Amino acid sequence: MTIISLLLLAFLLPHLTFTARVNVGIVNGKEAKPHSRPYMISVQKNKRHICGGFLISDRFVMTAAHCWNNSDVLTVVLGAHDLRKQTENSVLLTVDSYHQPPKYNAKYTYRNDIMLLKLEKNVQLNNNIKWISISGEDVDIEAGSVCSVAGWGLLETEGKRSDLLMETKVKVMNNKKCESKWGKEFFSTSQMMCVHGDGGSCEGDSGGPLVCGDTAVAVTSFGDPDLCNSSELPEVYTKISAYLPWIKKIIGNFN
Known part of the structure; x- marks a missing residue:
């Protein structure tokens, strides 16, 4: 697998690493080991989980374009395992800006269904919050x-x-x-x-x-x-x- 080196992109993307049904949950799965996937994000609307996402830098989350309808105000929860718990040091951040590919069309969600969420501030990384x-x-x-x-x-x-x-x-x-x-x-x-x-x-x-x-x-x-x-x-x-x-x-x- 060909991997783009971070060093080759450092001049442009100093905070991003590269390596190698709409609204779809996990069937026949198992509980993940808590915080074993520190990049996982809960994308939320009105404090309710609507989509997943993942941290790809200290400022950007990647998710699906259809998770936002151009008027929603979304927040993201980082560092969570149990969404009911407020005591596991998870972090709630507001989305500062939403970025969908120019050719994305909400009427055809199966094309260009990818989105970047720019967060309100840089994420403080720790053992429970890391990018992938x-x-x-x-x-x-x-x-x-x-x-x-x-x-x-x-x-x-x-x-x-x-x-x-x-x-x-x-x-x-x-x-x-x-x-x-x-x-x-x-x-x-x-x-x-x-x-x-x-x-x-x-x-x-x-x-x-x-x-x-x-x-x-x-x-x-x-x-x-x-x-x-x-x-x-x-x-x-x-x-x-x-x-x-x-x-x-x-x-x-x-x-």
Whole structure:
């Protein structure tokens, strides 16, 4: 896997590292070890969890574009495991600005479904709050690779949302096979990827990262509108590597 070195980008992005159903929760997963994923973010509206996200620098969170409707005021919670607890030293921050790709259209949420949230201030990193590296250019995750997803979404279709961070392992699906299941109208082999497995995402997990190794390679985007973790219509993720020029431009504008 080709990894973009932070040193090569230091002149532009000093605070960002690179390495290699709309609104979708974790089905058939298990509780994550508390704070084992210190990059995980709860994106909230009116103090209620609506989407996942992940910290990619000390000022920016990455999530799905469909998690914001142009009028919402969102906040993010960092360093949390149990969203009910106020005593685990989690941090609540306001979003200062919202950045969606120019070609994102809310009517077609399956295209360009990625967003950067600029936080009100730099995050104070600690053992429970750390950023995760994101995939570099020309990164192609081989079909069959075992990766993982996590979130605070529903535990089953139309079920209850989890207050605890849940996680599960998934396998990357061949892109052409995914395209054959969703069709070219919905699926782009250059901008998206699919996973499958015993567990997967559900409502409330949108915006969370697909993590392969120690790298976030994609953003949870959409799936079967009627069934979480469907075997017929696999969960779809937005490839981060397809948006690196845009990401570098946005973050570079604030450095």
